[in-house]
Amino acid sequence: MSMSVIRTVFLTASLATLVLPASFAQETSSVKLIHSVNLPGYTGDFDHFAVDYDRNRLLLAAEDHGTLEVFDLTTSAHLRTVSGFGNPHSILVRKGSPTVLITDSEKQGATLRDAVNYTKKSAVGLAPGSDTSKYDAISNTLYVVTGGKDVGLKTANLEAVNPDSGTILGKVIFQDNHVEAMAFVDDDPRLFINLTQTNQLAVLDRATLKVLSTWPVPPAKQNAMVAFDPAQHRLYVVCRDPGMVVVMNSDTGAVVGTQPAPLRSDEVQYDAATKRLYVPGGEGYMGIYDTSDPDHLKMTEKVTTAPGAKTGLLIPSANRLFLAVSPGESKAMAKILTYEVK
Template structure:
């Protein structure tokens, strides 16, 4: 159904585009290493999961209703698993060799090796963004919202191993998009995108502990968290900005221009870098000097709508999903080699 890897010519062409963009803005610390074409796919992708033990990379094909599976080391396409309704977010559970697929309707848990369905999860319609608290074995899933014609949304706590629900937080808006949580604390940080609010939720009691207005720009959506320095990385879409936010006060520490149509921002604690995956053909990279000081590196040229990503620290590789969407460009899995921090 899909061809395997890119040809040598295609790889060189993509590298040349990246090199030209980097040289125009100074030497960049990264390079595009390759991509896999997915010519049979239309629409948007969503998020990734990594199975390092079995050398596989999973990608939610949101608009295609499929789960795409790749070789983690080479990026080669392996197979598509159809039958999902708007899959959005994934969790790989290594101890059980299970893959949780959170979808707008019909969320389920698969055997990660055979990809057979093991059980379903009873989630409200509109299940989308999530964060996984591995030490407590709990997932926090956003449900409801405008995509399923609801005027409210909720953050639901579940045990992904059993499907048991442990309560929820209800929000009075229809667009609650992304969240980040503490592993050594009780806070969840979640964006109410339609209200330009950053809410702080207690992950055990589900109470809203604080509500911080986002005033630098509108439509705050993707978020990542550096728990060591208590800094949040919040991306807005109108216009595109990256805000470095003090997680204890809500104060904006520093801000940068960000790419347009960003669907994901990642924090790499080893390299102390922020990756902002944009839909306008560039990957923005920010380096942290200390909690209050950050530097923007040369952007990496990427295909159109490469707006979701996952970082694999053991390989020092960043994978991005380039969605055809409205651009009607080629669907691709793209990977970027990330050098060690000097």
């Protein structure tokens, strides 16, 4: 065989090696876009989703629009817009409860509202700047981040609230003006929370709100989101500068690995059953990661979404993943993207 033929065969084989996996990856993606709902007239950012199973609704806090957006959980159809908010951020909906609790970082503050029509029942006496939250169903406690630089304060807080009455059950103050998302699970007493200004992760006892440890997150800055896998003793901390998932040992705080992540991410969703981590980013793609090897996190897919699609919600039981496309300051169309998860 001549050298020119050999080179041709080698080049053809090499190109096939490069092209086939990409084609194969597209055909076998773990998510499939099934609905795209336009929301004309929206500017700014969306924040967090919540699910109302009793009424088959999907709720979304439109923080810069000052509204609560209500969708049909099955079809993703937009049902209504509820106004009267400042900057709503997170929504607590509980099965069987007649009220929902919505945080708001503007003067309107956090409120308890009727779960059917969203009329205000009462104010919740949180500190200014109520933002991200997470619910502990066993103790019936909602943990809410308050304070911080967005409301002109040099410190931020984590407050524990009874969501039935709005009673404040406890509070811890952080010497940090920017505190972001937290993670915990039912059968572990610890709560992990991002101290973003000082580039640390704090470990708290949920019952006492006592700080047990603070761990640096050295590979990247702007640590904002975190997912916790207790079975594998791993924390997946999503940072924004640069975009990166930092894998940490949940017992020691040791960094055991990193992987690139999309820029301008504002959410991380984790499915422990499938060992998949989902990180949507505002630059227009979602990273999907395989966590089956706790020492070697692997990005398995970069799913093209839309610029601004940086918040989302995974519902494993329904095989659904929702993304909110925030137009920001652009003239792009706000959207809700619904994916079937395979």
